[in-house]
Amino acid sequence: MERLTPRVRVVWLALALVRAAIFGGIVVGAAIGLTRTDLWASAPEVLVPAAVAVAVVLAVLRVVVAWLRYGVWRFELRDDDLYIERGVFTRVRTVVPYVRVQHVDSRRSPLERTTGLATVVVYTAGSRSSDVTIPGLTPARADSLQESLRGLAIESEGEDAV
Numbered sequence: 001m002e003r004l005t006p007r008v009r010v011v012w013l014a015l016a017l018v019r020a021a022i023f024g025g026i027v028v029g030a031a032i033g034l035t036r037t038d039l040w041a042s043a044p045e046v047l048v049p050a051a052v053a054v055a056v057v058l059a060v061l062r063v064v065v066a067w068l069r070y071g072v073w074r075f076e077l078r079d080d081d082l083y084i085e086r087g088v089f090t091r092v093r094t095v096v097p098y099v100r101v102q103h104v105d106s107r108r109s110p111l112e113r114t115t116g117l118a119t120v121v122v123y124t125a126g127s128r129s130s131d132v133t134i135p136g137l138t139p140a141r142a143d144s145l146q147e148s149l150r151g152l153a154i155e156s157e158g159e160d161a162v
Contacts, residue, residue: 001074001085007115008073008136012066014111020062024055065089075134077148080156082122084132094132100124101153106142118142122149 031051034040068088075084082096105121112118112135119135120142137145 004136020059
């Protein structure tokens with residue numbers, strides 16, 4: 001089983017902090033708005049400190065989950081399929097038969113480019129949201145994985161997916 005590049009933690013931690021800051025700003029801003037306006041005349045004095053505490057706890061939880069996520073993320077190119085394991089609270093095991101692969105893309109967001117990472121996206125035949133992503137790869141590994149998956153999909157074209 002292949003693991004992701006450890007630098008993906010930087011991307012996941014940055015995203016967790018940005019999302020936590022946005023959520024915290026909304027929660028604390030709403031609490032301040034409720035205490036400073038007539039919307040809630042008898043708003044308790046602990047409303048703003050409680051909102052700050054909730055925002056901090058959720059931010060810490062997001063950071064911990066982002067950190068732990070790296071330890072469980074693995075993938076493997078097997079004989080007939082791509083196997084992916086992920087999930088901190090709920091473990092998800094995904095098996096993508098090569099015969100179901102429609103096309104494979106690689107992408108690099110600005111944050112990924114800054115950290116020297118790339119993501120491979122595998123689009124499969126099936127319903128909406130049937131694509132899988134493999135984040136946290138070096139650009140060279142993403143290119144080689146993309147080519148490997150493309151070749152394996154072409155080889156398995158005549159096979160049955162079931």
